[in-house]
Amino acid sequence: MIVVESLRKTFGAVVAVDDVTFSARDGEITGLLGPNGAGKTTTLRCLYTLMQPDSGVVTVDGIDAARDPLGVRRQLGVLPDARGLYKRLSARENIAYFGRLHGLDEATIRARSDAMIGALDMADIAERRTEGFSQGQRVKTAIARALIHDPNNVILDEPTNGLDVMATRAMRQFLKQLKSEGRCVLFSSHIMQEVAALCDRIVVIARGRVVADATPDALRAQTGEANLEDAFVKLIGSEEGLAA
Amino acid sequence: MNAFLVVFLKEVRENLRDRRTVLNTLLTGPLFAPFIFVLLINTVVTQEIEKAEKPLPLPVVGAQYAPNLIAALKQQNVDVQPAPADAERAVREQDADVVLRIGADFATYWNKGEPAQVEIIYDASQRYASGQAGRLRALLEQYSERTGALRLLARGLSPRILNSLSLAERDQSTPQSRASQLFSMLPYFFILGGFVGGMALAIDTTSGERERQSLEPLLANPVPRWQILGGKLAATTMFALTSVLLSVLAFAVVGRFLPTGKIGMTLEIGPHFVVCTMAVMLPLTALLANLQTLVAAFAKSYREAQTYVSLLMFVPAVPSMMFSFVPIKTQAWMYAVPLLSQQVIITRLLRGDFVPATGFALCVACTLAALAFAYAAATLIYRSERLAISA
Numbered sequence: 001m002i003v004v005e006s007l008r009k010t011f012g013a014v015v016a017v018d019d020v021t022f023s024a025r026d027g028e029i030t031g032l033l034g035p036n037g038a039g040k041t042t043t044l045r046c047l048y049t050l051m052q053p054d055s056g057v058v059t060v061d062g063i064d065a066a067r068d069p070l071g072v073r074r075q076l077g078v079l080p081d082a083r084g085l086y087k088r089l090s091a092r093e094n095i096a097y098f099g100r101l102h103g104l105d106e107a108t109i110r111a112r113s114d115a116m117i118g119a120l121d122m123a124d125i126a127e128r129r130t131e132g133f134s135q136g137q138r139v140k141t142a143i144a145r146a147l148i149h150d151p152n153n154v155i156l157d158e159p160t161n162g163l164d165v166m167a168t169r170a171m172r173q174f175l176k177q178l179k180s181e182g183r184c185v186l187f188s189s190h191i192m193q194e195v196a197a198l199c200d201r202i203v204v205i206a207r208g209r210v211v212a213d214a215t216p217d218a219l220r221a222q223t224g225e226a227n228l229e230d231a232f233v234k235l236i237g238s239e240e241g242l243a244a
Numbered sequence: 245m246n247a248f249l250v251v252f253l254k255e256v257r258e259n260l261r262d263r264r265t266v267l268n269t270l271l272t273g274p275l276f277a278p279f280i281f282v283l284l285i286n287t288v289v290t291q292e293i294e295k296a297e298k299p300l301p302l303p304v305v306g307a308q309y310a311p312n313l314i315a316a317l318k319q320q321n322v323d324v325q326p327a328p329a330d331a332e333r334a335v336r337e338q339d340a341d342v343v344l345r346i347g348a349d350f351a352t353y354w355n356k357g358e359p360a361q362v363e364i365i366y367d368a369s370q371r372y373a374s375g376q377a378g379r380l381r382a383l384l385e386q387y388s389e390r391t392g393a394l395r396l397l398a399r400g401l402s403p404r405i406l407n408s409l410s411l412a413e414r415d416q417s418t419p420q421s422r423a424s425q426l427f428s429m430l431p432y433f434f435i436l437g438g439f440v441g442g443m444a445l446a447i448d449t450t451s452g453e454r455e456r457q458s459l460e461p462l463l464a465n466p467v468p469r470w471q472i473l474g475g476k477l478a479a480t481t482m483f484a485l486t487s488v489l490l491s492v493l494a495f496a497v498v499g500r501f502l503p504t505g506k507i508g509m510t511l512e513i514g515p516h517f518v519v520c521t522m523a524v525m526l527p528l529t530a531l532l533a534n535l536q537t538l539v540a541a542f543a544k545s546y547r548e549a550q551t552y553v554s555l556l557m558f559v560p561a562v563p564s565m566m567f568s569f570v571p572i573k574t575q576a577w578m579y580a581v582p583l584l585s586q587q588v589i590i591t592r593l594l595r596g597d598f599v600p601a602t603g604f605a606l607c608v609a610c611t612l613a614a615l616a617f618a619y620a621a622a623t624l625i626y627r628s629e630r631l632a633i634s635a
Binding site: 050 | 254257457458463633
C-alpha cells in the first residue's frame with residue numbers, strides 16, 4: 001500500500017510536482033497516466049526516496065519515507081526509468097548483486113532467482129553476460145533484480161517503453177500475475193490503451209497536478225466521454241504530448 | 245553480508261573481467277615506468293663509460309703549427325682528424341663535437357716563452373659535446389702545466405712556487421646517494437603507478453555507472469549511499485595499490501640489472517625499502533583514489549570525468565619537479581604534507597638516509613586526515629540528488 005499526500009517538488013523555479021495526492025492499494029494495479037513532462041517520473045523518484053520532496057508525505061506500508069527511507073526502499077521493488085545492467089556480469093549475477101544488497105542469504109537468492117527467471121521466461125539468457133542483450137531481455141533482467149527480495153509493493157516507470165508487441169503482452173501478463181499475488185502495483189505510462197487494459201485505478205497527472213483519480217469506468221462517467229482516450233484528452237486539457 | 249563488502253566484491257569482479265582495465269592496471273601502469281627507466285639509465289651509463297674509454301675524436305685546424313702538442317694529445321687517447329673546411333659551421337651542424345684550432349703564429353709565441361693561443365670550438369648547449377670539450381680542456385691544461393713547470397725548472401725555479409694551496413677533495417656522497425640524483429623521479433613513478441591503476445575504476449564506478457544508467461537502480465536498494473561509495477572506493481584503492489606494489493617490485497627487480505655499478509652508483513631496493521614505501525603509499529593511494537572518485541563523480545559525463553582526472557594527474561608531479569630542479573633540505577614540516585612527505589621519505593630511503601619514526605607517523609597520520617576529509621566531501625556529493633540522474 002502506497003500513500004502519497006500533497007507531494008510537491010521543485011527544481012529551482014520549475015515546479016515539477018505540485019500538490020499530488022493519491023494512493024495505490026494492495027491487490028490492485030494503479031496507473032499513473034500523463035503526457036511527457038507531467039511529473040510522473042519525479043513523483044515516482046520521490047516514492048523510492050531517490051529525491052526528497054519539498055513538502056508532502058509518502059508512506060509505504062505505513063512507513064514514512066522522510067523518516068525511514070531505507071525501510072521504505074526495503075518494501076519496494078523498483079524498475080526506474082534508467083535500467084542499465086552491468087554488461088560484464090551475467091543476467092543471474094546482475095540479479096544476485098541486488099539480492100546481496102538487500103541482505104538476502106545465498107540460498108534465498110538462488111531460490112528467488114530461479115523463481116524470477118521462470119516467471120519471466122528468461123532461462124535461456126540467465127547465464128549469459130548482459131552485453132548485447134535486446135531491449136526486452138534487458139527489461140526482464142532489470143525486473144528480476146528489482147523483485148529479487150519479493151517486495152509487497154512494485155513501482156515501474158514506463159515498463160513497456162521500447163518493447164515490441166510480444167514483449168509488451170508478456171509484461172502485461174506479468175503485472176497481472178503480480179496483482180493476483182496480492183501485491184500493490186504502481187506503474188506510469190503515457191499510453192492510453194495500456195492503462196485502460198490493465199489498471200483497476202487510474203491517476204491522471206498533468207502539469208504536476210492530479211486531475212483525476214478513479215476507476216476507468218468512473219473516469220468515463222466523470223468526463224461524459226465513452227472513449228477513454230477522449231476522456232484523457234479532456235482531462236489534461238490539450239492533445240499535447242499524447243502518444244496513443 | 246555487509247553492503248560495503250558486496251559492492252567492493254562486485255566492482256573487483258566486474259573490473260577483473262575488463263581486459264583493458266586489467267592491462268592498464270596490472271601491466272602498463274606499473275611496468276611502463278621501469279621499462280623507460282632501464283632504457284634511460286642504460287643510455288646514460290653507456291655514455292659515461294664511452295666518454296671515459298673511447299678515444300676523443302678531434303678535428304684540428306693548423307695541426308702542422310704545433311707538432312709537439314699534437315703528439316702529446318695523441319698519447320692521451322685523442323684521435324686527431326683532418327680539419328673541416330669551416331670549423332664553426334661543422335660544430336653548429338653537429339658534424340663535429342669539438343674542434344681545436346691552432347694559429348699560424350703559435351710557434352712564434354711558443355718560442356718566445358709567451359702564452360700561445362689555441363681555440364676550443366664547441367657548442368655548450370649540446371650536453372655530450374660540452375663534456376667532450378671539458379675532456380679536451382683538461383688535456384690542454386695538463387700539457388700547459390707540464391711545459392710551464394719545465395720552463396720554470398730551466399730557469400732554476402721550483403715549479404712548486406706556483407701552488408700556494410694544496411687541495412684535497414673529500415666527497416661525502418655514497419654510491420647510493422649519487423644514484424638518488426639519477427633516481428629522483430622514482431617516487432613520482434610510484435605515485436603515478438597508483439594514479440594510473442585507480443583511474444579506470446574511479447571513472448567507471450561513478451560517472452561510468454551513471455552514464456550506463458545503472459546508478460539509479462543501484463541507489464534504489466535499501467543501502468546507505470556512504471556504504472556504496474565506500475565499497476567503490478575500496479575497490480579503486482585495491483586496484484591502485486596493486487599497481488603501486490607491482491611498480492615497486494618491478495623497480496626492485498630492474499634495479500639488480502642496471503649497470504649502475506660501473507659508474508659508482510647503487511640502487512638498493514630491498515625488503516626494507518619495499519615495506520616502508522608501501523606503508524607510506526597505502527594512505528596516499530587511498531587518498532588519490534578518493535580524489536579521483538570525487539572528481540569523476542562531480543563531472544557530468546564520462547568524457548568530462550576523463551579530462552578532469554587526467555588533469556589531476558599533474559598534481560603529484562609538482563613536488564617531484566621541485567625536487568629534481570631545486571635541491572631542498574628536508575624540513576620537519578614536510579613530513580606533515582601528504583604527497584610531499586611520501587616524496588621526502590621515499591627519496592631518503594633511496595639515498596640510504598635515516599627517516600625518523602615521528603616522520604613516518606606524521607606522514608601516515610596527516611595523509612589519513614586528508615583522506616577522511618576527501619571521503620567526507622565525496623559522501624556529500626554522493627548524497628546530492630543530481631548524482632543519480634543522468635542528463
